[in-house]
Amino acid sequence: MPFIAAFILSYLLWLVLTAGTNGLLWSTQELIAGVIFSLIVGYATRDVIGEKAGRFLNPVKWLGFIVYSPVLFWGMVKANLHVAWLVITGKIRPGIVRVPVDLENDAQYTIMSNSITLTPGTLTVDACPEEKALYVHWIKIPEGMERPQSSEPVAGPFEKWARRLGR
Amino acid sequence: MMETVFFYAALVVMIAGLITILRIMLGPSVPDRVVGLDTLNTLVVAGMVLLGAAYDRTIYIDIAIVYALLSYIGTLAIARYLQGGLA
Amino acid sequence: MNWVSYLIYAFLAISLTFNTLGSIALHRFPDVYTRLHGATKCTTFGTIFAVLAVFTHALYRLHVTGDPKYLQMALHSIVALLALLLTNPTGAHAIAKAAHLSGYKPVKAVVDAYEEKLGGEGR
Structure with missing residues (x-):
């Protein structure tokens, strides 16, 4: 559960930070790179952010x-x-x-x-x-x-x- | 036209920063200086955002984001040090 | 010149007033804790309005030119504001606690309940 929460939150941040590069939206390469980086961040912080982090997805x-x-x-x-x-x-x-x-x-x-x-x-x-x-x-x-x-x-x-x- | 206004706004923020630096130099105790440093960090973020609009460059605003997060870690480290060691 | 520029001028005026007041508060107040009040609140509030001015400017330019660069500028300034809003009160809290634990007492205080609690624990 902490892994999924960290993945979704960091992917949202990535989407906000990279909006507006391909027209007003994202290019395909950026979306794929965002998934990769969010997976790395979620895996690295799974022990840090605690077991109940899933409640922030509500x-x-x-x-x-x-x-x-x-x-x-x-x-x-x-x-x-x-x-x-x-x-x-x-x-x-x-x-x-x-x-x-x-x-x-x-x-x-x-x-x-x-x-x-x-x-x-x-x-x-x-x-x-x-x-x-x-x-x-x-x-x-x-x-x-x-x-x-x-x-x-x-x-x-x-x-x-x-x-x-x-x- | 609008960009000139942002330049002058950034100039006023820099003057406020100079007043703050005066407190950092005068500050009788260490926590006083840390308070001044914390204020200066916030002012630098405001000035960076205004300069980003003035020069029409988004990269300045990215620097403001990174500076806000890193200066926070610096403040926390100094606070832990004052409180009795970095243990 | 239209109403958008007047809105931006108003935001910038509020922002600069409070940022300057925050730095003057550092010289007006007598000790660390009261200085933290002035510094943290006034500069955070001033920076919120600086970001709002830039945000309005970027949205207006996006509306006029249609350049996606301005969408980036608006979104990134909002992220900078969120980072500042989350970190600033916590930093002030850390400084206040550290100052108290390292022995700087509030000047002219009418009551100091924290000192009574720490004295009770024998620290």
Whole structure:
């Protein structure tokens, strides 16, 4: 299964990178060379990428990522206006807080931490799956928020999305 | 016409890169310099993409892809080194 | 001059504003962690808009000239954007963790829960 997943993903990348050489499409030699190189890559990485990589071929999940991207983009717009305002005024109240989260596997932690890093005023310092918590550097902590009890004030709706996408 | 605009945009990105290099030289601690380096990598990728449009050459954008991936590995290596050895 | 060029100008203006703000943030903020905020977020956002400007330009040229070179340019710039979006937050996270573990504490912090956890483990 890891072999098939790596083969399909690297062949897709090859197709994207070589489009537009023969008219607007691909020539036959390129398609065959892509199969050969993708076989080599899939064989070489079959031990590296893990047993459950097949779940990234699920089309429902790809649709989920497409729906998720405008949510993330809107979060990034707010984050950047916030940081730009902080750069101009310089009013900060930084600190590292512990955020308890309820996630199950590594993919969910990856999506959650990357989303937190890209959204308003927060930056993940460490993830601790064994105690189900993220350590987040927050650039402007509101008064009385030094010990948050859930991820709601820090990350907004992203925990729900991460749980759904990384399953 | 449009290409000239991309040239000026790349010039402004280079000026931002110069401001970043100032932080790399001044930076009081090693992590400060690494942050500056990471910022400079992102700016170089942006400048490469803009120059690719300005010179009308796709190969510049390919270089931007490879540079983004390789600079990430460099950042990770420096971070592991700071954290206590490359073991 | 038509509406496509104005769209490209708008994208380039946003991109250059945020890239410059990101590099100024390195000088405005007091310590490593706050500098990472400014640097990572602003430059990632600025580069997204630089790529969008190039993408729009390439699609417009493809529409005008029909040269497949411009299709390549559009697709490759999107791949560059994806590479950057996947790697940049992870790199920032690695730098923050490494800085904390090697002993650089956040300046003027009101709370440092990570320090309490590491102290509890006796590291």
